[in-house]
Amino acid sequence: MTAASKGEWRAKTLEPLKKRFGERRERFETGSGLDVDTVYTPEDLDGDSYDEKLGYPGEYPYTRGVQPNMYRGRVWTMRQYSGFASPEESNRRYRYLLEQGQTGLSVAFDLPTQTGYDSDHPLALGEVGRAGVPICSLVDMETLFDGIPLDKVSTSMTINATASILLALYVAVAKKQGVPPAKLDGTIQNDILKEYIARGTYVYPPLPAMRLVTDVFQYCPQHVPRWNTISISGYHMREAGATAVQELAFTFANAIAYVQAAVDSGLDVDSFASRLSFFFVAQSDLLEEVAKFRAARRMWAKIMRERFSASNPKSWMLRFHTQTAGVTLTAQQPDNNVIRTTIQALSAVLGGTQSLHVNSRDEALALPTEDSVQLSLRTQQIIAHESGVTGTVDPLAGSYYVESLTDRLEAAALEYIREIDRMGGAVAALEEGYQTRELHESAFKMQREVEAEERVVVGVNRFRSPTPPIEKLQNIDPEETRRQIDRVQRVRSERDGEAAATALKRLEGAARGDENTVPAILECVEAYATVGEIADVLRSVFGEQRETAGF
Amino acid sequence: MPPDVIRVLVGKPGLDGHDRGAKVIARALRDAGMEVIYTGIRQTPEMIAEAAFQEDVDVIGLSILSGAHMELFPKIFDALEERGMGVVVVAGGIIPEADRPTLEAMGVRAIFGPGATTSEVAEFIRGAVM
Numbered sequence: 001m002t003a004a005s006k007g008e009w010r011a012k013t014l015e016p017l018k019k020r021f022g023e024r025r026e027r028f029e030t031g032s033g034l035d036v037d038t039v040y041t042p043e044d045l046d047g048d049s050y051d052e053k054l055g056y057p058g059e060y061p062y063t064r065g066v067q068p069n070m071y072r073g074r075v076w077t078m079r080q081y082s083g084f085a086s087p088e089e090s091n092r093r094y095r096y097l098l099e100q101g102q103t104g105l106s107v108a109f110d111l112p113t114q115t116g117y118d119s120d121h122p123l124a125l126g127e128v129g130r131a132g133v134p135i136c137s138l139v140d141m142e143t144l145f146d147g148i149p150l151d152k153v154s155t156s157m158t159i160n161a162t163a164s165i166l167l168a169l170y171v172a173v174a175k176k177q178g179v180p181p182a183k184l185d186g187t188i189q190n191d192i193l194k195e196y197i198a199r200g201t202y203v204y205p206p207l208p209a210m211r212l213v214t215d216v217f218q219y220c221p222q223h224v225p226r227w228n229t230i231s232i233s234g235y236h237m238r239e240a241g242a243t244a245v246q247e248l249a250f251t252f253a254n255a256i257a258y259v260q261a262a263v264d265s266g267l268d269v270d271s272f273a274s275r276l277s278f279f280f281v282a283q284s285d286l287l288e289e290v291a292k293f294r295a296a297r298r299m300w301a302k303i304m305r306e307r308f309s310a311s312n313p314k315s316w317m318l319r320f321h322t323q324t325a326g327v328t329l330t331a332q333q334p335d336n337n338v339i340r341t342t343i344q345a346l347s348a349v350l351g352g353t354q355s356l357h358v359n360s361r362d363e364a365l366a367l368p369t370e371d372s373v374q375l376s377l378r379t380q381q382i383i384a385h386e387s388g389v390t391g392t393v394d395p396l397a398g399s400y401y402v403e404s405l406t407d408r409l410e411a412a413a414l415e416y417i418r419e420i421d422r423m424g425g426a427v428a429a430l431e432e433g434y435q436t437r438e439l440h441e442s443a444f445k446m447q448r449e450v451e452a453e454e455r456v457v458v459g460v461n462r463f464r465s466p467t468p469p470i471e472k473l474q475n476i477d478p479e480e481t482r483r484q485i486d487r488v489q490r491v492r493s494e495r496d497g498e499a500a501a502t503a504l505k506r507l508e509g510a511a512r513g514d515e516n517t518v519p520a521i522l523e524c525v526e527a528y529a530t531v532g533e534i535a536d537v538l539r540s541v542f543g544e545q546r547e548t549a550g551f
Numbered sequence: 552m553p554p555d556v557i558r559v560l561v562g563k564p565g566l567d568g569h570d571r572g573a574k575v576i577a578r579a580l581r582d583a584g585m586e587v588i589y590t591g592i593r594q595t596p597e598m599i600a601e602a603a604f605q606e607d608v609d610v611i612g613l614s615i616l617s618g619a620h621m622e623l624f625p626k627i628f629d630a631l632e633e634r635g636m637g638v639v640v641v642a643g644g645i646i647p648e649a650d651r652p653t654l655e656a657m658g659v660r661a662i663f664g665p666g667a668t669t670s671e672v673a674e675f676i677r678g679a680v681m
Binding site: 114115123127198239241327329331332366440443450473 | 578620645669670
């Protein structure tokens with residue numbers, strides 16, 4: 001006799017079994033701590049709401065995907081994040097990756113570049129070329145893209161506080177290559193709010209920093225129309241401890257703050273919204289992550305259409321980059337990381353990502369070697385061309401579990417967003433340290449679960465075995481740092497000093513007034529003013545942010 | 552004489568913004584009964600040594616994931632020496648195996664890599680100070 005309902009089945013069939021044999025744990029939950037039931041059925045979905053909740057790919061609310069045929073047209077952009085040592089070394093790595101079939105570039109800058117210090121600044125000590133490539137001036141940027149035609153590749157740059165400077169440098173290199181800025185394709189991260197919340201490379205206080213973001217929103221549609229002006233990022237907040245719900249909520253709360261700031265400055269929402277892009281993590285709970293990506297698309301479409309009254313469908317579409325989760329990589333049994341990232345990458349593809357970075361097996365220890373990056377790229381290529389998941393759009397739709405999780409993640413994230421709205425929005429909330437505290441609570445809880453072995457990490461708290469250390473790690477040659485420092489000092493002494501000083505002066509005027517700062521920054525970089533000098537001018541006008549207290 | 556309550560400074564030297572580990576450790580040590588001062592991110596070697604001096608700590612825990620440890624740690628030890636401080640220094644984060652001998656020779660008493668537990672860290676500190 002078939003049960004008439006889930007309740008009846010539970011009482012009649014499930015409970016007797018549980019009484020006899022028990023279960024592995026008292027409570028099952030997703031990677032982010034949402035309850036997971038034994039089984040999902042049509043009862044877990046609220047009735048017949050297919051058109052309203054899911055619809056068709058390429059149509060509102062885009063739950064199923066932003067393109068009508070997704071990967072049947074072309075697969076996602078394979079974009080391995082890379083940059084280290086020096087512009088020369090990084091250029092060599094980029095060319096290698098393009099030769100191996102990578103389809104877009106993704107530039108990692110070192111911390112001095114990200115925080116507006118030249119390579120010879122005292123605070124840059126030890127950091128030059130370590131977390132990414134050092135870029136001080138147009139000379140470095142030309143070297144970085146030497147032999148790479150900028151009208152043929154799309155380039156993503158992870159740069160935030162100094163984003164408009166690096167965008168200006170990219171435009172300046174393109175002009176030198178004879179490529180009109182209107183033909184440039186790419187993205188700057190330019191997401192300053194999550195820097196205060198989680199990532200830490202802020203320079204100026206939030207309000208002037210938001211103005212720099214808005215300046216880019218305003219500048220690009222006219223001059224670099226194909227450029228994604230921001231990549232609003234949940235990635236780093238999740239890496240800092242957020243749950244999937246918090247990742248969605250804090251990302252969209254930040255996104256709402258950017259859109260509101262731009263609208264308040266007088267921009268029409270449809271003039272910039274189609275160039276907003278997003279960046280999420282792919283963590284290890286495969287089905288939760290798929291649900292998260294689907295919920296994200298539906299949430300964004302509704303936010304833009306209902307909250308901001310955007311009327312262009314392109315403004316409703318959530319396009320996103322995904323990276324596998326750095327925090328899940330283990331130093332113990334590092335080959336296991338290949339398996340972890342494969343599962344994570346698969347979730348991103350099943351979730352409909354537009355571009356993807358797969359972390360490498362050695363990254364719990366160092367920057368990845370060329371060999372391990374190649375394996376990451378091959379992971380993507382195997383998913384794209386061998387796994388069969390790219391033949392149909394949103395293949396997990398209709399799974400009772402995935403649909404139910406999609407609904408629950410959306411509802412829980414919206415509840416958080418309402419809370420942040422009540423606090424006065426993302427900026428007001430982060431100034432009080434709200435999001436940072438929430439992330440820390442989650443991070444601490446997860447660490448306790450790992451230490452109590454309630455959360456299994458294979459090779460770390462269970463299934464341990466002695467692992468020989470990885471033999472070959474990526475090293476940074478100190479000689480490269482010395483050359484980099486020489487180069488920026490040579491640029492400062494050999495350039496037309498007066499032209500650089502005049503351009504910097506004009507930037508100061510623009511920053512003090514309400515003129516858009518991007519054209520003035522472009523003049524500065526073309527006069528070979530350095531990233532540090534430009535950031536110093538803006539520091540002198542805007543002031544500097546110190547870490548918000550509250551820990 | 553061992554202190555009644557162990558005082559620990561958790562410091563983030565350099566430009567590195569990865570503070571998840573530092574904060575988790577700071578809180579776990581606090582829960583383990585220690586007094587913990589967390590410096591926040593972007594501290595220079597001077598700032599860390601001065602904070603350690605002012606707070607009169609028994610232990611300094613340095614968290615670094617940016618790869619700048621080989622340049623920054625010697626400066627921290629110099630700055631501590633200038634202040635006549637002989638505290639226990641431990642480190643955590645992403646520190647390659649190959650750098651360990653140099654750091655240990657410099658005076659770093661223990662290095663906790665990825666996967667280390669907070670109880671392991673607390674236990675080591677207790678043993679080193681008491």
